Amino acid sequence: MKQRTQPIFWCLLSAAFFGASTPASKAILGDMSPLTLAGLLYFGAALAMIPFSFKGGSPELRRKPDQLLKMSGAVVFGGILGPVLILLGLNVASSASVALWLNLETVATAILGWLFFREHLDRRTWVAIGLVIIAGVILASPSGFGSLMPAIFVALGCLCWGFDNNFTAIIDGYTPAQTTLVKGLIAGIFNIALGQVLEGDPFSLGIWIAALVVGAFSYGVSIMLYIAGAQRLGATRSQMIFATSPFFGVLLSWTALGESIGIYQVISGLIIVVGLLVLFTGRHGHVHTHVRTRHTHGHSHDDDHHGHEHHDLPPSTFHTHDHEHEPDEHEHPHEPDLHHRHDH
Numbered sequence: 001m002k003q004r005t006q007p008i009f010w011c012l013l014s015a016a017f018f019g020a021s022t023p024a025s026k027a028i029l030g031d032m033s034p035l036t037l038a039g040l041l042y043f044g045a046a047l048a049m050i051p052f053s054f055k056g057g058s059p060e061l062r063r064k065p066d067q068l069l070k071m072s073g074a075v076v077f078g079g080i081l082g083p084v085l086i087l088l089g090l091n092v093a094s095s096a097s098v099a100l101w102l103n104l105e106t107v108a109t110a111i112l113g114w115l116f117f118r119e120h121l122d123r124r125t126w127v128a129i130g131l132v133i134i135a136g137v138i139l140a141s142p143s144g145f146g147s148l149m150p151a152i153f154v155a156l157g158c159l160c161w162g163f164d165n166n167f168t169a170i171i172d173g174y175t176p177a178q179t180t181l182v183k184g185l186i187a188g189i190f191n192i193a194l195g196q197v198l199e200g201d202p203f204s205l206g207i208w209i210a211a212l213v214v215g216a217f218s219y220g221v222s223i224m225l226y227i228a229g230a231q232r233l234g235a236t237r238s239q240m241i242f243a244t245s246p247f248f249g250v251l252l253s254w255t256a257l258g259e260s261i262g263i264y265q266v267i268s269g270l271i272i273v274v275g276l277l278v279l280f281t282g283r284h285g286h287v288h289t290h291v292r293t294r295h296t297h298g299h300s301h302d303d304d305h306h307g308h309e310h311h312d313l314p315p316s317t318f319h320t321h322d323h324e325h326e327p328d329e330h331e332h333p334h335e336p337d338l339h340h341r342h343d344h
Helices: 002-019 020-030 034-052 066-090 095-101 104-114 122-170 176-198 207-233 235-242 243-254 263-280
Strands: 285-290 293-299 318-326 328-335
Touching: 002 207, 002 235, 002 243, 002 285, 020 034, 020 066, 020 207, 020 243, 034 066, 034 176, 034 207, 066 095, 066 122, 066 176, 104 122, 104 235, 122 207, 122 235, 122 263, 176 207, 207 235, 235 263, 243 263
Parallel strands: none
Antiparallel strands: 285 328, 293 318
C-alpha cells in the first residue's frame, strides 16, 4: 500500500505548492513582465534545490545522448516556453480561471504520453481524462470570446508542459532535486535575460525577492516532489493527481485576492474529483518481462524490483543511487513508472 500512497501524497503536496503560484504570480505581474517573472520563478526554484543536489545521480548516465536530449526537452518546453505562455494568459485573465484552465496540462500529458512515450492508458484512465476535458469545457463556456486569447496562451503552455512532464518522468541519472536545479538554472537565467532585453523591467529588490520565494516553493519544491511521484506513477497518473492544484489556486484567489467563485468553477472541480476517483480505484497487472537495466532514480527496497541490499538502510527508506536490475519475468499490479514502459 505504501508503494502507491507515498507517491500520491508527494503529487498532492506538489499540487498544493504549485496551486499557490497562480494567485501569487497574479499579484506580482503588476510590477514586472511575464518573461522576467517566469525567469525569477525558475531561478528561485534552482536556488532552493542547491542544498539537495550534491548527492545521488550518475554522471555517466547523465552524459548519454538520450538523457541529454530528454533534459533539453524538459528545459525548453517546461522551463522556457511553458511558463511564459501561461503568464501571458494570466496577464489578461483572472487567476481563478487560469488556475482551472491549467487542467488542460493533464490532457496534454496523457495524449502525448500515449502517442510518443509508450505509456499505457486503460479505459479508466481515458474516462478520467474525458471528465477533465468536460470540466474544462464547462469552465470556459460562460466566458465567451473575450477569454479566447488567454485561453489559447494557456492551452499552448499546457501543451509545452505536457511534453515536459513526459520527458521528466523518464529522465535518468539525475535525482529529482538535480533535475529541478538544471531546469531552473537554465530556464531562469534565459528568461530573466530575455525579459530585461525585451521589456526592460526596472529592478525592485522587494519584488524580485518575493518572486524568488514564490519560485522556491511553488516551482522548486513542487517540481522536486512531482518528479519523485511521476517516476513511481508515470506522467499521466501523476498529472491526474496534480490536477487538484487549481483548486488550491482558486481557494487562494478567493481568500487572498477577493476574486469571486462561480458555480461553473464549483461544478468543474467536482467533475475532476470524480475523474480522480475513477482513475485510482482501478489496478493494472499482467505478466511482463524486464530486460537488464542500469539506471538512477528514487526507490525503496520493499517493492518488487529492488532486491539489492544496503545494510545501513531499512527496506522502506526512500533513497536515490545508480543501480542495476537483472532480467526478470513476473506478474503484479503496476503503474507506468520507470520499470514499466511497455505496451499492453
